[in-house]
Amino acid sequence: xxxxxxxxxxxxxxxEERSGRVLVHDSSFRLAQGECLxxxxxxxxxxxxxxxxxxxxxxxxxxxxxxxxxxxEDLSKLSDKEMRKFRGRRFCMIMQNGxxxxxxxxxxxAHLLETLxxxxxxxxxxxxxxxxxxxxxxxxxxxxxxxxxYPHELSGGMLQRVMISLAIVLEPDVIIADEPTxxxxxxxxxxxxxxxxxxxxxxxxxxxxxxxxxxxVRRIADNVLVMKDGGVVEHGTTKNIFAGASHPYTRYxxxxxxxxxxxxxxxxxxxxxxxx
Amino acid sequence: xxxxxxxxxxAVIPLLVVxxxxxFILNGLSPMDPAEVVLHAQGVPTITEDLIAxxxxxxxxxxxxxxRYWDWLLSCxxxxxxxxxxxxxxxxxxxxxxxxxTLNLTLVSSLFIIVLSIALGIVCALREGxxxxxxxxxxxxxxxxxxxxxxxxxxxxxxxxxxxxLPTSGMDSHLSYVLPVAVIxxxxxxxxxxxxxxxxxxxxxEDYVLYGRACGLSERSLTIQVLRNSLQVAVSVFGLAIPxxxxxxxxxxxxxxxxxxxxxxxxxxxxxDFPIIQAYVLVxxxxxxLFNTASDLLNTAVNPKLRKGI
Numbered sequence: 001x002x003x004x005x006x007x008x009x010x011x012x013x014x015x016e017e018r019s020g021r022v023l024v025h026d027s028s029f030r031l032a033q034g035e036c037l038x039x040x041x042x043x044x045x046x047x048x049x050x051x052x053x054x055x056x057x058x059x060x061x062x063x064x065x066x067x068x069x070x071x072x073e074d075l076s077k078l079s080d081k082e083m084r085k086f087r088g089r090r091f092c093m094i095m096q097n098g099x100x101x102x103x104x105x106x107x108x109x110a111h112l113l114e115t116l117x118x119x120x121x122x123x124x125x126x127x128x129x130x131x132x133x134x135x136x137x138x139x140x141x142x143x144x145x146x147x148x149x150y151p152h153e154l155s156g157g158m159l160q161r162v163m164i165s166l167a168i169v170l171e172p173d174v175i176i177a178d179e180p181t182x183x184x185x186x187x188x189x190x191x192x193x194x195x196x197x198x199x200x201x202x203x204x205x206x207x208x209x210x211x212x213x214x215x216x217v218r219r220i221a222d223n224v225l226v227m228k229d230g231g232v233v234e235h236g237t238t239k240n241i242f243a244g245a246s247h248p249y250t251r252y253x254x255x256x257x258x259x260x261x262x263x264x265x266x267x268x269x270x271x272x273x274x275x276x
Numbered sequence: 277x278x279x280x281x282x283x284x285x286x287a288v289i290p291l292l293v294v295x296x297x298x299x300f301i302l303n304g305l306s307p308m309d310p311a312e313v314v315l316h317a318q319g320v321p322t323i324t325e326d327l328i329a330x331x332x333x334x335x336x337x338x339x340x341x342x343x344r345y346w347d348w349l350l351s352c353x354x355x356x357x358x359x360x361x362x363x364x365x366x367x368x369x370x371x372x373x374x375x376x377x378t379l380n381l382t383l384v385s386s387l388f389i390i391v392l393s394i395a396l397g398i399v400c401a402l403r404e405g406x407x408x409x410x411x412x413x414x415x416x417x418x419x420x421x422x423x424x425x426x427x428x429x430x431x432x433x434x435x436x437x438x439x440x441x442l443p444t445s446g447m448d449s450h451l452s453y454v455l456p457v458a459v460i461x462x463x464x465x466x467x468x469x470x471x472x473x474x475x476x477x478x479x480x481x482e483d484y485v486l487y488g489r490a491c492g493l494s495e496r497s498l499t500i501q502v503l504r505n506s507l508q509v510a511v512s513v514f515g516l517a518i519p520x521x522x523x524x525x526x527x528x529x530x531x532x533x534x535x536x537x538x539x540x541x542x543x544x545x546x547x548x549d550f551p552i553i554q555a556y557v558l559v560x561x562x563x564x565x566l567f568n569t570a571s572d573l574l575n576t577a578v579n580p581k582l583r584k585g586i
Contacts (some may be wrong), residue, residue, distance in 0.1 A: 057489055059481075088492030095490075100483040103501045105508075105580060115491040150580040166491070 007031040012066035038221035092172035098159025109147030134165040157188035357555035378536035397472025420466030445533035515571020
């Protein structure tokens with residue numbers, strides 16, 4: 001796939017139908033095979049909306065226009081039914097809060113098996129074998145117990161891993177992680193980011209990593225897209241953004257992050273040493 | 277689950293004892309001496325102090341309160357609630373058939389209320405803000421705001437008098453159910469479908485629906501998930517609604533001359549026929565407790581979060 005982009009987004013506009021208020025304007029970016037693009041910015045800057053509109057998942061009343069193509073295929077031309085087949089199989093979403101991401105009245109396994117049933121013609125035993133294997137590989141100790149558990153019986157970090165392992169089984173072209181570490185405590189977040197890095201290595205999928213957490217972004221992302229008030233203010237490699245951003249807003253984000261996290265990074269650095 | 281069910285049912289017993297005791301002493305709070313009421317009711321021309329004292333001992337009212345309560349409780353358990361002061365017939369022979377008639381009316385109405393509320397709630401939630409949702413909500417608002425006695429009169433005038441399709445009153449055939457059930461259903465369904473609708477809507481905006489969609493699950497499957505989670509609210513609401521309807525059919529029963537609890541109780545209150553009122557209060561309180569317990573158990577069965585604490 002040399003030179004070819006997995007995902008191309010051009011002139012994406014998102015607005016509220018009733019009030020006409022523009023939520024995201026003229027946003028364009030591309031994602032190469034295996035690339036990890038981080039989208040950063042404050043709450044309400046349009047990060048989540050951008051991600052949802054790639055999969056046409058915005059709630060009714062929110063409209064979008066622009067060109068979104070996956071491996072050269074124009075997604076806006078797909079019918080709802082065709083789009084549904086893309087969701088999960090080609091695009092995989094990993095939610096912010098694992099606790100609310102699963103139906104509270106069903107065991108986790110029911111959701112996992114149903115999702116695989118939609119996309120593959122595997123037997124139940126085969127699905128279970130694959131899920132169990134990937135779950136163990138992301139550090140879930142008793143996959144069978146996890147499958148039988150209800151969401152409230154597991155921790156946020158475990159549910160995050162369940163979503164990651166589902167993504168591994170689905171082998172999507174693009175993984176969209178919408179603030180996957182925000183709801184987690186610092187140590188769990190660190191471990192989850194670790195899982196994301198392994199996930200990239202393993203699948204070679206492109207990834208969009210939306211986050212407030214610049215520490216995580218620096219570890220995982222190749223490129224960074226900075227959004228503010230619905231617009232892209234900066235797009236560059238992670239190294240350049242952290243070394244010397246051109247836009248004042250980005251410089252502000254990076255400097256406040258560095259001031260705040262110096263102490264934490266020291267702690268986690270120690271943890272790395274201890275582990276290694 | 278079975279253990280929890282037994283525990284929950286076991287907790288009901290002390291509650292029933294308290295209720296029965298309160299019902300029992302309710303009689304003593306009345307300003308009139310029951311013995312005097314009995315004599316009045318039997319049409320005794322001159323009531324003397326001696327006569328009242330004689331009647332009191334005949335009714336066993338000179339014995340200590342707790343002893344009287346114990347005897348009363350034991351006989352209540354055998355459905356012997358004493359005799360009517362007015363007609364002298366056993367209370368259960370009056371209350372039993374009336375209870376069955378009211379229970380029939382209530383259960384038929386409740387069934388329609390539940391089915392209609394759930395159906396309308398789902399349809400309106402899925403079409404939120406569209407014309408169907410708006411028109412169902414405005415029509416139901418209009419109907420629910422009508423007082424039931426007025427609505428009853430209107431329906432009797434139109435369907436029974438003008439079109440001569442349905443009986444005006446009484447309980448003679450299945451057709452007799454139509455008007456009273458319609459009035460009760462109209463009064464309550466408008467209220468309960470709103471609860472289902474708003475519970476559906478709040479569930480539709482939950483993250484699990486978005487994640488389900490993002491995983492490519494079908495809308496049908498997601499609607500079923502949302503419905504199951506919304507119904508947990510509905511089970512508690514309906515569990516309490518049924519006894520409320522049971523106790524509030526008075527107006528409808530009186531208008532349609534339904535030979536049920538409402539009609540019987542109003543007459544008994546007017547005649548100060550204490551044993552019947554007492555039995556009515558007890559039966560209704562027990563119904564409340566039983567329906568509430570049943571809805572709790574049902575809720576625990578469908579909601580894994582509640583099951584965790586067992």
